[in-house]
Amino acid sequence: MGVKALDYETLNENVKKVQYAVRGELYLRASELQKEGKKIIFTNVGNPHALGQKPLTFPRQVVALCQAPFLLDDPNVGLLFPADAIARAKHYLSLTSGGLGAYSDSRGIPGVRKEVAEFIERRDGYPSDPELIFLTDGASKGVMQILNCIIRGEGDGILVPVPQYPLYSATISLLGGSLVPYYLEETANWGLDVNNLRESVAQARFKGITVRAMVIINPGNPTGQCLSEANLREIINFCYQENLVLLGDEVYQQNIYQDERPFISARKVMMDMGPPVSKEVQLVSFHTVSKGYWGECGQRGGYFEMTNLPPQTVDEIYKVASIALSPNVPAQIFMGLMVNPLKPGDISYEQFVRESQGILESLRRRARIMTDGFNSCKNVVCNFTEGAMYSFPQIRLPPKAREAAKQAGKVPDVFYCLKLLEATGISTVPGSGFGQKEGVFHLRTTILPAEEDMPAIMSSFKKFNDEFMDQYADNWNRSRM
Amino acid sequence: MAPPVTVNSINPKVIECEYAVRGEIVILAQKLQEEIKAKPAAHPFEEILYCNIGNPQSLGQQPITFFREVLALCDHPSLLDRSETHVLFSKDSIQRAWKILDQIPGRATGAYSHSQGVKGLRDAIAAGIEARDGFPADPNDIFLTDGASPAVHMMMQLLIRSENDGILCPIPQYPLYSASIALHGGTLVPYYLDEATGWGLEVSELKKQLEAAKSKGIDVRALVVINPGNPTGQVLAEENQMEIVKFCKEEGLVLLADEVYQENVYVPEKKFHSFKKVSRSMGYGEKDIHLVSFQSVSKGYYGECGKRGGYMEITGFGADVREHIYKLASVNLCSNISGQILASLVMSPPKVGDESFESYSAERDGILSSLARRAKTLEDAFNKLEGVTCNKAEGAMYLFPRINLPAKAIKAAGEARTAPDGFYCRRLLTETGIVFVPGSGFGQVPGTWHFRCTILPQEEKIPAVVTRLTDFHERFMDEFRD
Numbered sequence: 001m002g003v004k005a006l007d008y009e010t011l012n013e014n015v016k017k018v019q020y021a022v023r024g025e026l027y028l029r030a031s032e033l034q035k036e037g038k039k040i041i042f043t044n045v046g047n048p049h050a051l052g053q054k055p056l057t058f059p060r061q062v063v064a065l066c067q068a069p070f071l072l073d074d075p076n077v078g079l080l081f082p083a084d085a086i087a088r089a090k091h092y093l094s095l096t097s098g099g100l101g102a103y104s105d106s107r108g109i110p111g112v113r114k115e116v117a118e119f120i121e122r123r124d125g126y127p128s129d130p131e132l133i134f135l136t137d138g139a140s141k142g143v144m145q146i147l148n149c150i151i152r153g154e155g156d157g158i159l160v161p162v163p164q165y166p167l168y169s170a171t172i173s174l175l176g177g178s179l180v181p182y183y184l185e186e187t188a189n190w191g192l193d194v195n196n197l198r199e200s201v202a203q204a205r206f207k208g209i210t211v212r213a214m215v216i217i218n219p220g221n222p223t224g225q226c227l228s229e230a231n232l233r234e235i236i237n238f239c240y241q242e243n244l245v246l247l248g249d250e251v252y253q254q255n256i257y258q259d260e261r262p263f264i265s266a267r268k269v270m271m272d273m274g275p276p277v278s279k280e281v282q283l284v285s286f287h288t289v290s291k292g293y294w295g296e297c298g299q300r301g302g303y304f305e306m307t308n309l310p311p312q313t314v315d316e317i318y319k320v321a322s323i324a325l326s327p328n329v330p331a332q333i334f335m336g337l338m339v340n341p342l343k344p345g346d347i348s349y350e351q352f353v354r355e356s357q358g359i360l361e362s363l364r365r366r367a368r369i370m371t372d373g374f375n376s377c378k379n380v381v382c383n384f385t386e387g388a389m390y391s392f393p394q395i396r397l398p399p400k401a402r403e404a405a406k407q408a409g410k411v412p413d414v415f416y417c418l419k420l421l422e423a424t425g426i427s428t429v430p431g432s433g434f435g436q437k438e439g440v441f442h443l444r445t446t447i448l449p450a451e452e453d454m455p456a457i458m459s460s461f462k463k464f465n466d467e468f469m470d471q472y473a474d475n476w477n478r479s480r481m
Numbered sequence: 482m483a484p485p486v487t488v489n490s491i492n493p494k495v496i497e498c499e500y501a502v503r504g505e506i507v508i509l510a511q512k513l514q515e516e517i518k519a520k521p522a523a524h525p526f527e528e529i530l531y532c533n534i535g536n537p538q539s540l541g542q543q544p545i546t547f548f549r550e551v552l553a554l555c556d557h558p559s560l561l562d563r564s565e566t567h568v569l570f571s572k573d574s575i576q577r578a579w580k581i582l583d584q585i586p587g588r589a590t591g592a593y594s595h596s597q598g599v600k601g602l603r604d605a606i607a608a609g610i611e612a613r614d615g616f617p618a619d620p621n622d623i624f625l626t627d628g629a630s631p632a633v634h635m636m637m638q639l640l641i642r643s644e645n646d647g648i649l650c651p652i653p654q655y656p657l658y659s660a661s662i663a664l665h666g667g668t669l670v671p672y673y674l675d676e677a678t679g680w681g682l683e684v685s686e687l688k689k690q691l692e693a694a695k696s697k698g699i700d701v702r703a704l705v706v707i708n709p710g711n712p713t714g715q716v717l718a719e720e721n722q723m724e725i726v727k728f729c730k731e732e733g734l735v736l737l738a739d740e741v742y743q744e745n746v747y748v749p750e751k752k753f754h755s756f757k758k759v760s761r762s763m764g765y766g767e768k769d770i771h772l773v774s775f776q777s778v779s780k781g782y783y784g785e786c787g788k789r790g791g792y793m794e795i796t797g798f799g800a801d802v803r804e805h806i807y808k809l810a811s812v813n814l815c816s817n818i819s820g821q822i823l824a825s826l827v828m829s830p831p832k833v834g835d836e837s838f839e840s841y842s843a844e845r846d847g848i849l850s851s852l853a854r855r856a857k858t859l860e861d862a863f864n865k866l867e868g869v870t871c872n873k874a875e876g877a878m879y880l881f882p883r884i885n886l887p888a889k890a891i892k893a894a895g896e897a898r899t900a901p902d903g904f905y906c907r908r909l910l911t912e913t914g915i916v917f918v919p920g921s922g923f924g925q926v927p928g929t930w931h932f933r934c935t936i937l938p939q940e941e942k943i944p945a946v947v948t949r950l951t952d953f954h955e956r957f958m959d960e961f962r963d
Contacts, residue, residue: 008801010702012642015805023596023811045814050592057559064557067819068549071569079565096787102539103779103786106503137627137789140813148664149491170812174638297593298818300627300789312488316495322503323660324630325534328817329787330556 018173020166021433026417030427040425041457043445046221046389048295051448056294056355058085058348059337063330065089066100084347092333100329106322108135108303109329112336116303119339124268132306132314135327135335139251139288139302144171145320146284146304149313150212150245151177157209159200159244161192163392163434163442165221180204180211183437186394189383190223192216194234201242213245214238216266219252219387222434222444224367226261226386232269240277246270248285251302252388254292254360257367261386267307283307289334291389293359301331363389366447366454373458378469385447392431395441395465401472413441419468424460498663500656501922506906507533510916526914530946532934533916535711535878537784541939545783545844547837548826550574551581555590555822558582573836581822590818596811598625598792599818602825606792609828614758618794624806625792625824627816629741629777632793634661635809636737636773639802640702641667647699649690649734651682653881653923653931655711670694670701673926676883679872680713682706684724691732703735704728709742709753709876712923712933714856716751716875722759726770735771736760741791742877744781747853751875757796771797778823780878782848790820790827855936855943856880862947863934866954880934881920890961902930908957913949 027044034040042050049055061081064071066089071077077086093099095111107113113130120128136142150156151172157180160168172179182200184190201211216235218227227235239246248266256263267285271278289301306314342349367385374382374393382393397405397412405415413430420443421427431442449457488496510531516523531539538544551574553560560566561578582588584601597603603620610618626632640646641662647670650658662669672690674680687704694701706725709716717725729736738756746753760770778790795806815821831841856874863871863882871882886894886901894904902919909915920931938946 008799010642011802011805012639015639015809018805018808018812020808020812023814024808045593047593048591049589050587052587055589055591060557060559064553064560067556068553070546070549071553074569076565076568080560080563080569098536098539098541099544099787101537101544101785101787103534103536137817138813144813149495152490152492167812174809174812296591297814298589298591300815300817310487313491316488316491319500320495320498320664323498323500323657323664325503325628326787326789328627328789328820330819331817 014174014176018170019433020170021429022166024429024433025414026421026427026429029418030421033421033425038425040421040427041449041453042427043449044427044429046291046446046448047297048389048448049297051446052450053295053359053448054355055296056352058342058352059294059296059334061085062088062092062337063333066093066333067330069093069099082347084342088337092336095336096329100333102329103326104329104332106324106326107318108133108327109332109336112332113303115336115340116305120265120267120305124265124271126268126271128305132309133303134306134317134321135301135303135332137302137324137327137331138290138300139249139286139304140167141327142286142302142304143167143247143249145317146247147171147177147213148175148320149317151175154178155208155210157204157211159197159211159214161215161217161220163222163431163436164215165217165249166433168215169435178204178209180209181435184220184223184225186383186437186440189386190220190225192227192231192235194238197235197238211242211244213247215247215249217249218266219255219263221249221252221388222390222392222442223383224385224388224390224392225383226256226258226263228261229264229269232264232266233273236266236270236273236277236281240281245282245284248283250285251288251291253287254294255363255389256387257364258384258386263387267305270307280308282309284309289331289338292338293356293363294334294338295359296334299331299334300328301335303335362451363447366449366451367391369451369454369458370445370447373454373462377462377465380465389446389448390444391447392434392442392444395431395443397441398469398472398474400474401468404472413443416441416468417443420461420464423464426457426461494664494666498660499922500660501918502534502656504918504922506903506910506916506918509907510910513910513914524914525912526949529914529916530938530942531916532938532946533918535780535935535937536786537878537937538786540937542784542848542937543844544785545841547571547574547831547841548783548785548823551577551826552819552822554578555581556819558588558590571837573831577826581825585818590822592818594815594818594821596807596815597621597623598816598821602821605825606828609825610755610757610794614755614761616758616761618757622794622796623792624795624810625790625816625821626810627789627791627820628779629739629775629791629793630657631813631816632775632791633657633737633739634664635806636703636735636793637661637665637667638809639806640735641665644668645698645700647694647701648737649687649701649704651705651707651710653712653920653925654705655707655739656922658705659924668694668699670699671924674710674713674715676872676926676929679875680710680715682717682721682725684728687725687728701732701734703737705737705739706756707739708756709745711739711742711877712879712881713872714874714877714879714881715872716746716748716753718751719754719759722754722756723763726756726760726763726765730765730770735773738772738774740774741777741780743776744849745852745878746876747849747856748873748875753876757794767797769797776824776828778820778827781827782845783823783827784848785823788820788823789817790823792824851940852878852936855938855940858943858947859934859936862951866951867958869954874936878935878937880936881923881931882934883929883931886930887958887961887963889963890957893961902932905930905957906932909950909953912956913953915946915950
């Protein structure tokens with residue numbers, strides 16, 4: 001018998017090309033060390049509950065009741081659950097077509113999609129159509145579905161920010177498309193220059209690529225910047241002029257740590273701009289229950305909202321969604337609860353506000369602690385985390401360190417991050433996993449470790465870094481001064 | 482300026498793929514349902530009876546209490562700190578919840594887990610597989626997914642490099658396979674199940690189709706077997722399975738074993754044997770055969786479709802390939818935790834001596850025996866219809882009767898630009914509210930017509946279904962009889 005179908009040589013090449021550093025080499029090494037008994041601080045993925053953030057009480061009460069509806073008939077249920085959780089559970093169960101265990105509409109429970117539409121309308125001031133909102137098993141699945149529609153082959157290009165969250169590069173790779181990078185400017189707070197965009201598109205077209213869509217991640221991952229309204233207008237105009245679908249990854253919209261640039265949705269800006277832009281630009285916006293102050297990553301709950309897509313295209317997207325039958329129902333209820341939160345006067349309202357604000361205020365403080373901590377280190381420069389959940393410091397690796405990395409057969413930031421891991425147990429993701437300018441190195445950590453652990457983590461990092469920098473210091477350069 | 486994402490310019494593979502289970506007929510049914518809601522007298526029936534989809538709990542089947550107790554406690558672990566919880570939950574469900582939460586780092590059910598799924602839950606599943614088969618299972622071979630379907634997609638992604646790669650699929654088949662192959666740009670290589678022998682799977686047919694594909698330049702990479710079958714309901718005999726395993730080994734094919742209906746067997750003369758068990762009992766180990774086995778929480782007696790829980794067990798792959806499978810799984814981070822927990826419960830349910838064992842078995846047996854009764858009642862009803870023959874549903878959740886449509890009906894269908902079985906199903910829907918899926922959605926021998934009907938409407942509704950169907954069929958045949 002010759003070569004078998006799943007021998008390595010005959011695997012789909014697109015699969016072999018895919019990279020996803022968030023759970024790549026560093027993470028695997030960290031897991032190995034953890035098994036050997038080393039204490040690891042996982043800061044590689046935006047996974048708040050894994051680092052001690054507690055789930056919000058109210059949604060868990062509601063979903064537990066939906067999970068076990070026989071509780072609702074029990075006279076003692078009030079001993080364990082507040083009346084508003086009980087009412088909400090009954091409300092969501094009534095929206096399902098047979099409880100949590102039945103496939104829902106492939107686009108998601110209509111009643112929940114209506115709540116999402118109402119949320120969008122309250123947020124933006126423009127009506128939203130539930131028929132154009134599809135719930136998905138996490139926002140990632142939605143991104144994959146939409147990119148699958150857009151990418152026909154390697155001739156199709158998708159504009160992706162660099163640095164980017166590698167879901168985009170991985171998916172484009174898997175689908176056999178072309179990633180067209182546009183560089184964010186680190187010295188301008190990771191700002192977006194439309195001239196850079198034009199240049200990227202021109203270069204791609206010169207290579208024969210049809211650029212079809214543009215991804216923006218706002219607030220940014222890993223970079224954390226919050227786009228200004230002016231910037232969003234420029235981007236939307238650009239998409240209008242260049243005939244691009246705008247893909248707005250807005251999963252961090254609740255994570256804002258400064259007051260100068262609050263979150264504004266791409267849709268709101270587009271609607272504000274009026275026709276023709278508001279009627280012509282095709283936009284898909286993504287959101288999730290995994291981030292914000294909810295952090296319910298394990299539920300796998302998300303949605304995408306389509307604006308200005310022709311009905312036949314929507315039908316095709318529906319058709320593909322139906323092959324997966326339906327998104328998981330418990331997560332749909334989490335989504336409903338997230339977009340339709342408690343109101344003043346509700347029994348559980350105060351506890352809910354206390355828990356939410358506690359988390360957000362702590363995230364804001366931790367964003368500051370981390371940024372300042374990194375900036376106090378030798379050869380490290382770090383932009384402030386305006387939003388999202390990450391810090392993305394630039395590590396200025398001296399030539400000797402880069403040489404040592406080369407000897408070790410590693411990309412320089414991977415080399416640094418591995419050494420950091422072995423010395424301190426801090427598990428990060430090297431900047432090369434997100435893309436960066438040639439010769440410039442970064443790492444990504446989350447701002448999620450518990451606040452009380454932060455000072456120790458930052459001082460452990462500083463000790464490692466400063467020693468590393470001394471070890472690989474460029475003596476030749478110094479003596480020339 | 483033409484907008485970029487129109488039907489003319491989206492990925493043609495998306496346009497090409499079809500999924501009839503939620504296709505045209507179903508969309509029409511939903512429309513009619515809305516119309517009845519707005520105006521109850523709008524149609525000659527009071528309600529739509531969805532017999533198109535294996536979605537038991539949407540038709541009144543109750544979930545297994547023990548499973549839901551454990552899931553509720555895992556969803557809201559603070560309950561375990563309250564003394565009142567003992568009043569509302571069984572003791573063993575509380576114990577099981579503690580055990581599961583201890584296997585989840587930080588007891589955080591809201592955190593992304595390991596991309597293959599929580600290790601402790603995989604251990605439980607591996608133990609369950611071993612108990613079922615009598616052969617060891619490795620938790621590292623298990624990938625927990627949001628239902629079995631994403632796992633199928635992953636394998637197609639891995640196997641299909643271009644349209645020159647073919648996947649052998651049964652005809653009739655569950656159209657996830659045809660859709661997934663289309664989406665990934667591969668070629669479906671059909672092999673026909675034999676209706677005359679209870680939907681038998683002949684290795685001679687497999688060989689014939691394999692050779693035909695090869696001669697067309699297709700590189701056939703895998704064989705899909707659905708056991709128990711969907712839509713056909715047959716349970717493979719063990720000897721048959723051994724032939725299939727031998728065939729895959731000899732031809733170097735990956736065996737993709739869809740075993741999601743493993744708990745749905747309704748006839749005493751047949752038993753479910755996993756392909757893993759069959760392979761191992763033939764002495765075939767990791768080096769002999771690539772095998773991927775799919776299981777789900779959506780079917781069986783648990784019917785938890787909405788939870789999206791399932792797994793694939795992959796054996797016989799090298800470390801380098803496994804690395805890539807892991808990598809694919811990691812791009813989506815992980816499957817939903819609640820679904821993972823449920824998969825572990827399904828594979829390690831209450832045992833004799835557990836407090837909940839009796840109520841659990843009563844619920845389970847009640848559901849399974851009811852399904853067996855409904856399968857028989859509907860099978861008999863179909864066989865009484867003029868021009869209709871129906872094989873026994875040995876397992877799964879469906880009947881797939883064959884209808885010999887008179888020439889007049891076929892002509893009328895042609896004029897209506899619909900396939901004849903679609904024509905019949907549409908008429909059935911608009912006159913009775915009953916929703917079947919036309920056989921063309923599953924594939925059939927050309928020139929034959931079928932439809933798929935689930936056995937899931939509640940037992941008390943079955944007589945009404947039979948009456949409406951029978952009356953409709955008589956009228957239809959009166960109209961179109963030659």
